[in-house]
Structure formats: C-alpha cells, structure tokens
Amino acid sequence: MVSEYDFWLLDLDGTLVDVEWSYTREVFDRVGDRLGRGFTDREAEILWHGLTGSRDHQLLEWGVDPDAFWTAFHEEEDPLVRAEQTYLHDDAAFVANLDEPVGLVTHCQEFLCEPVLDNLGIRDWFDARLCCTEETGWKPDPDPVQSVMHDLGVAHNGHRGVLAGDGSCDVGAAWNAGLDAIHVERFGHDRRGRCVLGDYRVQSFDELY
Incomplete structure (x- = not known):
C-alpha cells in the first residue's frame, strides 16, 4: 500500500x-523536584508518549498545572543529551x-x-x-x-x-x-x-x- x-x-x-528510558526517568525526576510532585514510572510513560491523548488534559486530571509542567520540562531537557x-x-x-x-x-x-x-x-x-x-x-x-x-x-x-x-x-x-x-x-x-x-x-x- x-x-x-x-x-x-x-x-x-x-x-x-x-528515547532510552533512563533519560526519560531522569528528566521526570528533575521536573518532579521542581514542581514538588513526583511522577511514577507509569505517569512518566503516559506523559512522554501521550498514551491517554492530550497531555494537558492528563496533567489537569492529576492536578498539575500544564504551563508550570512544560516550563520545567523544557528547561530540564538537554538537547545534546537527548539526541545521544x-x-x-x-x-x-x-x-x-x-x-x-x-x-x-x-x-x-x-x-x-x-x-x-x-x-x-x-x-x-x-x-x-x-x-x-x-x-x-x-x-x-x-x-x-x-x-x-x-x-x-x-x-x-x-x-x-x-x-x-x-x-x-x-x-x-x-x-x-x-x-x-x-x-x-x-x-x-x-x-x-x-x-x-x-x-x-x-x-x-x-x-x-
């Protein structure tokens, strides 16, 4: 086809x-430290891959402000490390x-x-x-x-x-x-x-x- x-x-x-899971886990650990709210492996997997659809809707369901999350997330991502x-x-x-x-x-x-x-x-x-x-x-x-x-x-x-x-x-x-x-x-x-x-x-x- x-x-x-x-x-x-x-x-x-x-x-x-x-991306290797170890990178994803480390990023969510750092984001969790910033937000004062940890993320389980399952939550990190759901958000990283958008398994439940809209990530923003999922964050709101968990009581996490999407704007605060994405600001922290992007600041904690290292482009060169992620590429590697x-x-x-x-x-x-x-x-x-x-x-x-x-x-x-x-x-x-x-x-x-x-x-x-x-x-x-x-x-x-x-x-x-x-x-x-x-x-x-x-x-x-x-x-x-x-x-x-x-x-x-x-x-x-x-x-x-x-x-x-x-x-x-x-x-x-x-x-x-x-x-x-x-x-x-x-x-x-x-x-x-x-x-x-x-x-x-x-x-x-x-x-x-």
Whole structure:
C-alpha cells in the first residue's frame, strides 16, 4: 500500500524514533523536584508518549498545572543529551526509500528536534518539516499538517496523502486534514489503556509491504 500515496507525512517521537528510558526517568525526576510532585514510572510513560491523548488534559486530571509542567520540562531537557539517547526504530528505514514527497509534523520542539535529526542522520529524509507551537497549532488540529502540505506543494491539488503516527492526535490530525491515517502501535492496547483506530493499524511499518 506504500505506492498508493502521492505524499507521506510522519510524526517523529514514538513513530520513527524513541528515547532510552533512563533519560526519560531522569528528566521526570528533575521536573518532579521542581514542581514538588513526583511522577511514577507509569505517569512518566503516559506523559512522554501521550498514551491517554492530550497531555494537558492528563496533567489537569492529576492536578498539575500544564504551563508550570512544560516550563520545567523544557528547561530540564538537554538537547545534546537527548539526541545521544535517541534511537531509530528499525522499521523506520522505509522512509529513506520513499520516492514521494515526505514531511515531518511533530510536537517535539525545534531545539530538541534538530539535534535528533542531525545525530541520527535522518534530516534528508524530509522535504519539509514543522515543529508544532502555540502559533502553528497542535495535532489533531489540521493547521500544522496543512502547512507542511503547502510546503511540499501537495495542498489542494487532488494528491492522495497519508499521515503516520503513534498517537490518537496523529490520526485525528490526518482525518481533520482529509488524509488517510496509519497508527503504529509501539506499546500494545493493554499498556495504552485504549484502542486507537486508523485507516491502517500496524505494530511495525514492515506490515505495510
């Protein structure tokens, strides 16, 4: 089905790459110290991977102010250390072989994303990329997706595209932008606590061939 599409959009964290657990645990320990509220392994996993959907909604449910959390979180992240602790999923290699235009739409902030792309040597996989901000909007908002489609030159011209990601927000963004959605499940429904639907549901991109 890879050849069915005229262009591809992809999420980054949890979809193409992941970070060693030791890094995630250390960051949440430091953030917890700042906020005076510790995070269990399960809570850290939920927030890092967005397993329950909106991270802000989850924080509010736990009684944690999202603005305070993200300020502390971004101040405690070290871009170079994170890049060194980030690894590429084996099944992500298919992206390098795509002949169609490829775009990246990620919630990973630019100051973190850029060192990761360089360290893994995958910058040239993407013809356009966007790191979401308050100004661009966040997935499942279609605006950041449509922005990258515009940069790729595939907006409003009848091209058939797909967005692949590991979260429900990726599926929502794809559908809201009129694209097909591929959900890659890196955890399993039991650990996620829910089933994420998509036009395609896979555990590995290898299943697409």
